[in-house]
Amino acid sequence: MRVTVNRKAHFNAAHRLYKAGWSDEKNLAVFGKCSNPLYHGHNYDLTVSVTGEVDPETGFVMDMKVLKDLIKIEIEDAFDHKNLNEEVAEFKTLNPTSENIVVVIWNKLRPKIDKRHKLSVTLYETPRNFVSYCGE
Ligand code: NI
Numbered sequence: 380m381r382v383t384v385n386r387k388a389h390f391n392a393a394h395r396l397y398k399a400g401w402s403d404e405k406n407l408a409v410f411g412k413c414s415n416p417l418y419h420g421h422n423y424d425l426t427v428s429v430t431g432e433v434d435p436e437t438g439f440v441m442d443m444k445v446l447k448d449l450i451k452i453e454i455e456d457a458f459d460h461k462n463l464n465e466e467v468a469e470f471k472t473l474n475p476t477s478e479n480i481v482v483v484i485w486n487k488l489r490p491k492i493d494k495r496h497k498l499s500v501t502l503y504e505t506p507r508n509f510v511s512y513c514g515e
Pocket of ligand 1: 412419
């Protein structure tokens with residue numbers, strides 16, 4: 380019996396989307412308002428989903444308290460109220476698009492979760508724009 384447990388989380392962060400070597404005009408044409416050279420913020424929402432067999436002893440797929448603490452330490456503490464481009468090592472040379480952020484989050488969580496479980500992460504940059512990654 381495989382069940383998915385989901386945990387929601389949240390962080391605020393600033394970013395700028397741009398490609399070094401492109402003019403500000405070209406960056407604006409490709410990345411729009413997200414290329415503002417002076418940065419801007421988003422209220423990111425996150426759903427982390429872990430799928431696995433229900434342990435017959437505990438009745439859990441994964442202890443939600445453990446998942447909560449893991450997301451807090453690995454993601455919220457690392458990203459919340461940060462300038463992603465300037466302050467988060469993973470984005471020093473990686474454009475902090477929603478796509479790249481969700482992959483970074485997945486890569487940070489994956490080693491901390493039971494290998495037998497499937498991990499999927501959904502990241503909302505706005506209530507209407509969101510991306511998902513499950514390692515494929
Ligand atoms: Ni943006």
